[in-house]
Amino acid sequence: MQQKFLERAIEVGRRAMLQGTGGPFGAVVARGDAWIAEGSNEVTSALDPTAHAEVVAIREACRKLGSHSLVGCQLYASCEPCPMCLGAAYWARVDALYFAASREDAQAIGFDDARIYEELQRPVAERTLPTRQALRDEARAMMQPWLKVDPARRY
Numbered sequence: 657m658q659q660k661f662l663e664r665a666i667e668v669g670r671r672a673m674l675q676g677t678g679g680p681f682g683a684v685v686a687r688g689d690a691w692i693a694e695g696s697n698e699v700t701s702a703l704d705p706t707a708h709a710e711v712v713a714i715r716e717a718c719r720k721l722g723s724h725s726l727v728g729c730q731l732y733a734s735c736e737p738c739p740m741c742l743g744a745a746y747w748a749r750v751d752a753l754y755f756a757a758s759r760e761d762a763q764a765i766g767f768d769d770a771r772i773y774e775e776l777q778r779p780v781a782e783r784t785l786p787t788r789q790a791l792r793d794e795a796r797a798m799m800q801p802w803l804k805v806d807p808a809r810r811y
Contacts (some may be wrong), residue, residue, distance in 0.1 A: 662755075688728075727751065
C-alpha cells in the first residue's frame with residue numbers, strides 16, 4: 657500500500673465537500689508508484705447517483721489508459737466503498753483496494769449502505785424494490801453472438 661495515495665484520496669474528498677460538489681468522499685487509482693487518476697463524489701453537482709468518487713476515478717483511469725481493465729492498478733478510497741463502487745472495482749479488475757474510513761463511519765454522518773447490503777442478501781422476489789424477470793429466452797438468444805467475439809475483447 658502507498659499511504660500517499662490514501663492521503664490524497666482523503667484530501668480529494670475534503671476538497672470536494674468544502675467546494676460543495678458532493679459528499680466527503682475521494683478516490684485515487686494508481687499503478688505502483690504512479691498516480692493515474694482521481695475522483696470525488698459528484699452525485700449532487702452532476703445530478704448523477706452513480707457519480708461516486710470510486711466510479712469517477714475508475715472512469716477517468718480507464719479513459720487515460722485507453723482500456724476497460726485496470727489490471728495492475730490499485731484503488732484507494734477515503735471510505736469503504738458502497739456495493740456499487742465495490743462492484744465497479746471488481747469489474748475494473750483492480751489488483752487491490754485500500755480504504756480509510758469504514759462504512760460505519762459513513763453511516764454515522766448519514767450515508768447508510770447497510771440497507772443495500774441487506775437487500776443483496778435477499779432472494780430477488782423478496783427485495784423491497786419490486787424486481788421481476790421476463791423475456792428470458794429472447795434475452796438469452798440476443799446474447800449468444802457474444803460467444804463469437806474475440807476473447808481479448810470480452811470481459
